[in-house]
Amino acid sequence: MLNNKKAEKYLSIWWFFVLAMIAMGIVAGVLIFYGADVNVKGLEAEILSGRLYECLESNGFILDKFLLNDFNLFLQCNIAKEVFGPDDEYYLRISISDISGKKMREDIIAGNVPYEKDCLVEKSLVAKNYPKCVVSNKEILFFDGKEVKPVKLEIIIASNQLGKRGATN
Amino acid sequence: MSSIIKNKRGNEFLPEQIIFIVLNIAFFVILMIFIFKSSNGAIIYEQTYAKQIALLIDRAKPGTTLLLDIRDGMQVKDESKPAEQVIKIDNEKREVIVSLGSSSGYRFKYFSDYDIEYSIKKNYIVISINDKKEAGNVKQ
Numbered sequence: 181m182l183n184n185k186k187a188e189k190y191l192s193i194w195w196f197f198v199l200a201m202i203a204m205g206i207v208a209g210v211l212i213f214y215g216a217d218v219n220v221k222g223l224e225a226e227i228l229s230g231r232l233y234e235c236l237e238s239n240g241f242i243l244d245k246f247l248l249n250d251f252n253l254f255l256q257c258n259i260a261k262e263v264f265g266p267d268d269e270y271y272l273r274i275s276i277s278d279i280s281g282k283k284m285r286e287d288i289i290a291g292n293v294p295y296e297k298d299c300l301v302e303k304s305l306v307a308k309n310y311p312k313c314v315v316s317n318k319e320i321l322f323f324d325g326k327e328v329k330p331v332k333l334e335i336i337i338a339s340n341q342l343g344k345r346g347a348t349n
Numbered sequence: 350m351s352s353i354i355k356n357k358r359g360n361e362f363l364p365e366q367i368i369f370i371v372l373n374i375a376f377f378v379i380l381m382i383f384i385f386k387s388s389n390g391a392i393i394y395e396q397t398y399a400k401q402i403a404l405l406i407d408r409a410k411p412g413t414t415l416l417l418d419i420r421d422g423m424q425v426k427d428e429s430k431p432a433e434q435v436i437k438i439d440n441e442k443r444e445v446i447v448s449l450g451s452s453s454g455y456r457f458k459y460f461s462d463y464d465i466e467y468s469i470k471k472n473y474i475v476i477s478i479n480d481k482k483e484a485g486n487v488k489q
Contacts, residue, residue, distance in 0.1 A: 199376050206380055210387045220400050227407050228460060258411065258480070260443050260462040270460060343399060343457040 217342045221312035224339040229314045232257060232274065232335050241321045242276065242331060247285050254290075264290040271295035271311070271338040278331055284322075295338035311340035391449035394422035398436065399447040399457040402476065406438075406445075406459045411480040420472035422449055432469050438476070440465055 235257035236243050245251050253274070254261040264270055271291035276284045292311075299313035314337045322331045398419060405415055419436070426435055426449040437446045443461070448454025466477045 214387050258462045263460050346453050
């Protein structure tokens with residue numbers, strides 16, 4: 181049989197309390213570390229931006245159809261319109277202007293519009309839940325039937341997709 | 350026998366001391382097992398594969414076939430789960446769902462409007478990316 185006094189010295193409730201606290205700390209740390217989301221928002225925005233440039237440019241020239249008002253960006257570029265709803269996790273804006281800055285057509289805007297302002301915030305501080313943005317400008321060529329002119333194509337992309345665990349709603 | 354188990358002063362170890370040491374060792378062994386299992390666990394592979402596949406689909410061009418090694422995930426998956434149910438690519442919702450354990454898994458969306466076919470062959474997933482087949486969706 182165990183000596184009660186000695187047993188108390190080694191197997192006291194306080195010792196088990198200390199062990200429990202250590203265990204809880206380690207378990208919490210491990211779960212937080214391994215359960216953390218890997219942020220690929222920036223990468224996703226870059227991929228979408230690249231896809232749009234590839235789609236709208238042909239041999240250094242802007243796609244003629246792009247200047248038409250009925251141009252269907254989603255169909256042309258194989259992008260799912262359904263994921264660009266006002267409450268979804270993506271945003272895009274494409275604008276084209278001549279060298280003087282005059283717009284050549286109405287901007288194409290789709291997705292969660294407030295993200296464009298959120299991007300400005302995200303630039304100046306670390307905000308985990310804010311979208312990551314890619315803003316890029318490219319000078320490409322445009323043939324107006326008479327001469328070749330340089331035009332400026334600007335694409336703004338924002339992604340705020342972190343991924344989800346669990347079943348869909 | 351009792352003379353073999355002695356402490357620094359040459360005194361015999363008490364049963365309380367032995368229980369104390371055994372319990373402490375058991376505690377740290379359990380913690381180490383937990384940490385090891387967490388670092389090699391399904392939770393990490395689910396997220397990794399879902400994001401990797403979604404980004405690969407978005408970066409790919411129609412006509413591409415992707416072959417992705419998912420060996421590590423297959424080794425830690427729930428044994429009762431058939432290999433075909435580990436990864437699902439939902440063409441309607443445009444989502445990649447990876448579930449290695451008993452839970453409903455991890456889901457990540459892709460933005461591409463492609464027709465995606467996939468199959469899991471042993472330790473690989475083969476993904477074929479094609480243009481949408483619908484007649485009304487043909488580019489002019």
